[in-house]
Amino acid sequence: MSGEIGLILILPACLLLMFGLIPRKAANTRGNQLCQMTTLVTGIQCLLATLFVLLYSSQVFFDARLDNLPETVKLTNLNLVMFDGASCLMYSLVSFVGWIISRFSIRYLDGEPEQGNYFRWTGFTVGAVSLMVISGNLLLFIVAWAISSLGLHQLLLFYRNRPAAQRAAWTKFTVSRIGDIALIGATILIYQEFQTLNFSEIFASIKYQSGFDSPRIMWAVSLLVLGAISKSAQFPFHTWLPQTLDTPTPVSALMHAGIVNAGGFLMIRTSPLLFLNPTAMAGLAVVGTVTTCFAATVMLTQTSIKKNLAYSTIAQMGFMMLQCGLGAFSAAMLHILAHSLYKAHAFLNSGSVLDQNKASGWNQANHHQEKVSSSKLLITGVCIVMVYCASLALFGINPLTKPGGILLGFIICLALLGWMRQALQSNNRSLLLRTAGISLVLCLAYSLSFVAIDKIVGLNQSTSSSAYLAWAAAALIVVGFSSMSLLQRKISQAQKPAWINKLYIHALNGFYVEALLRQRFENLTRE
Numbered sequence: 017m018s019g020e021i022g023l024i025l026i027l028p029a030c031l032l033l034m035f036g037l038i039p040r041k042a043a044n045t046r047g048n049q050l051c052q053m054t055t056l057v058t059g060i061q062c063l064l065a066t067l068f069v070l071l072y073s074s075q076v077f078f079d080a081r082l083d084n085l086p087e088t089v090k091l092t093n094l095n096l097v098m099f100d101g102a103s104c105l106m107y108s109l110v111s112f113v114g115w116i117i118s119r120f121s122i123r124y125l126d127g128e129p130e131q132g133n134y135f136r137w138t139g140f141t142v143g144a145v146s147l148m149v150i151s152g153n154l155l156l157f158i159v160a161w162a163i164s165s166l167g168l169h170q171l172l173l174f175y176r177n178r179p180a181a182q183r184a185a186w187t188k189f190t191v192s193r194i195g196d197i198a199l200i201g202a203t204i205l206i207y208q209e210f211q212t213l214n215f216s217e218i219f220a221s222i223k224y225q226s227g228f229d230s231p232r233i234m235w236a237v238s239l240l241v242l243g244a245i246s247k248s249a250q251f252p253f254h255t256w257l258p259q260t261l262d263t264p265t266p267v268s269a270l271m272h273a274g275i276v277n278a279g280g281f282l283m284i285r286t287s288p289l290l291f292l293n294p295t296a297m298a299g300l301a302v303v304g305t306v307t308t309c310f311a312a313t314v315m316l317t318q319t320s321i322k323k324n325l326a327y328s329t330i331a332q333m334g335f336m337m338l339q340c341g342l343g344a345f346s347a348a349m350l351h352i353l354a355h356s357l358y359k360a361h362a363f364l365n366s367g368s369v370l371d372q373n374k375a376s377g378w379n380q381a382n383h384h385q386e387k388v389s390s391s392k393l394l395i396t397g398v399c400i401v402m403v404y405c406a407s408l409a410l411f412g413i414n415p416l417t418k419p420g421g422i423l424l425g426f427i428i429c430l431a432l433l434g435w436m437r438q439a440l441q442s443n444n445r446s447l448l449l450r451t452a453g454i455s456l457v458l459c460l461a462y463s464l465s466f467v468a469i470d471k472i473v474g475l476n477q478s479t480s481s482s483a484y485l486a487w488a489a490a491a492l493i494v495v496g497f498s499s500m501s502l503l504q505r506k507i508s509q510a511q512k513p514a515w516i517n518k519l520y521i522h523a524l525n526g527f528y529v530e531a532l533l534r535q536r537f538e539n540l541t542r543e
Contacts, residue, residue: 025068025107026097026150028061032143035136036167047132051122054139058115061146065104065111072104076472095152095214101472102284102349106149109353113273113360114142120364121266134174138270141167145274149281154206154213157285158199161247161278165192168275171267172260184259191253195246202239205232206289219288229292237293240286241300248279248333251307255530258326265363268322272329273360277352280333283340284349284473291343301341301489307334309496310527316507317524321366329359335427338493342420346470350462353469388440393433396440400432400455407459411467423490427497428462434501 035054043050097103118138125131141164148160165188172185203213209232210218249257257276260268283290283300290297308331315327332355339348404425408415415421432455439451506516522528 023097025064026147028057028064029143029146031057032061032139033147033163035143036140038136040133040136043132043136044130045132047128047135050132051118051125051135054135055115055118055122057139058111058118058142062108062111062115065108068099069104069108072099072101073472076101094156095216096156097150098152098215099150101474102281103150105349105353105469105472106281107146109356110142110145110149110274113270113356114138114146116360116364117266117270118142120269121264124266125264130174134171134264137167137170138266141171141270141275145278148278152215154203154215154218154286157282158196158203161199161282162192162196164275164278165189165196165247168267168271171270172263174264174267175262178262180259181262184256184262187256187259191246191256194253195243198239198243198246202236202243205236205239209233209236215285222288222292233289234293234296237289238296238299240282240289241296244279244282245300245303245337246279247282248276248337249330250279250303250334250337251310251330252529252533254307254311254330255526255533257330258323258526258530260326261320261322265322265366268325269360269363272325272363273356276329276333277336277356280336280340280348280352283337284345284352287340287343287345290340297341297343298489299341301338302492304334304336304338304341305489305493305496307331308338309500310334312500313503313519314523314526316504317520322363325359325362325366328362329355332359339420339424341489342423344418344420344424346473347418347420347424347466349473350465350469354465388437392440393437396436397429397433400429400436403456404429404432404459407456407463410460411463413463413467423493426494430497430501432458434504437505 032054035050038050118135121134121138125134128134144160144164144167148157148164151157151160169185169189172188173181175181206218207213209230210221212218246253260271263271290300311327311331311334315324315331318324318327332351336348336351336355339345339351405415408425413421415425436448436451436455439448442448506513525531
């Protein structure tokens with residue numbers, strides 16, 4: 017595959033990007049044709065992305081001789097596109113999600129007067145995100161990210177006459193500009209240090225040289241982390257995401273399954289740079305832990321399905337940032353892929369949630385729960401740890417040599433223990449056996465998927481953070497996730513402690529973070 021063939025891979029994304037040039041009136045006049053065109057182009061891109069993944073995977077797993085598979089596509093000294101494991105996985109993910117959302121939107125928006133305008137901005141946004149994930153240059157990456165933010169802004173304003181939609185769109189716009197400023201500052205500092213913005217050249221310099229501990233690099237990495245945090249709805253920049261309830265459901269699916277993940281992908285893409293500043297990585301792990309625990313607590317109180325899913329996304333993005341902060345970039349990539357597919361399905365299927373609950377016949381009030389003894393929980397926990405370790409050993413994974421392996425294993429086992437505890441409480445042997453079997457399958461599936469992603473991406477590397485920072489971050493992670501497990505256990509009890517009811521009120525209101533920020537910014541504008 018020559019460089020010219022490599023350009024063919026990005027041709028659909030460029031075509032989708034050109035949809036944004038279509039005038040709004042012309043787009044709405046030919047809405048049916050535009051929706052068919054958007055679906056066709058995203059389908060072609062999905063097909064090409066699948067071919068790309070197959071070719072790259074055959075080269076990685078079977079040592080296929082594909083000497084013509086391009087590593088970069090250049091324009092003079094500028095790397096337009098970089099083809100590696102991370103870009104091939106994300107390109108295929110964005111293409112697939114974009115195609116599915118376009119297909120879903122044909123019927124969902126049938127008859128809407130702004131149907132054509134919706135599809136032009138959907139195609140534009142999918143094209144921008146596609147170019148972002150395969151960009152071979154940091155400046156092009158940031159430009160594509162800013163353009164995708166512009167497309168999302170237009171989609172959030174689909175119902176322009178709704179005040180809530182306008183508030184959410186402009187809150188997102190403001191937060192995104194904070195991230196843009198941080199990323200622009202990081203880009204300037206990185207160029208001053210390396211005299212290039214091409215990812216391959218920067219990574220080669222880091223690999224073959226030493227001594228990159230200048231203040232410019234430390235600040236550049238810190239700004240990259242700040243940009244990723246602000247653009248991925250991390251605490252306290254998360255407030256815009258739960259506000260986006262008035263946008264069409266397919267837009268929510270695209271936003272949660274594709275665009276919000278960009279912060280995590282930025283950390284994965286620039287991981288060689290991140291390792292140069294262990295302090296920034298430790299801070300990233302702390303922010304991820306706080307965000308995860310905060311959002312998971314608030315999520316438990318939400319009655320709106322879309323708001324519940326919004327806080328779920330914030331929590332998942334927090335956990336992904338935690339993985340990046342620990343240096344477990346392969347695990348973070350696996351998390352992006354799994355979460356994106358799950359969240360796209362969850363949003364597109366959210367309209368059927370009531371029918372599904374009714375069909376399942378689940379009645380929480382009549383569901384008998386009995387108390388589980390501590391000894392039984394201890395034995396169950398030991399069994400889970402043994403099964404998890406056995407699944408890792410089966411696929412040759414040593415958690416002691418993987419960044420964050422012990423901490424991530426602790427979180428996974430804690431989650432499985434909470435699930436098994438609910439099965440034990442039901443006093444239903446059949447349910448208990450099914451839960452145990454599914455837990456085993458999940459451990460095996462996770463281990464196998466991690467091996468595959470780690471082979472394709474191959475970004476794990478040990479960090480050199482100080483013992484103080486490492487232990488402080490580890491203690492916060494253990495305390496945070498243990499507290500969440502305890503909270504989940506208290507909530508499931510028939511007789512809840514009095515403090516649970518007080519916590520419920522505060523969590524229902526998002527611990528008033530949004531109200532405090534809105535009040536503060538309104539005061540600033542008056543001044």
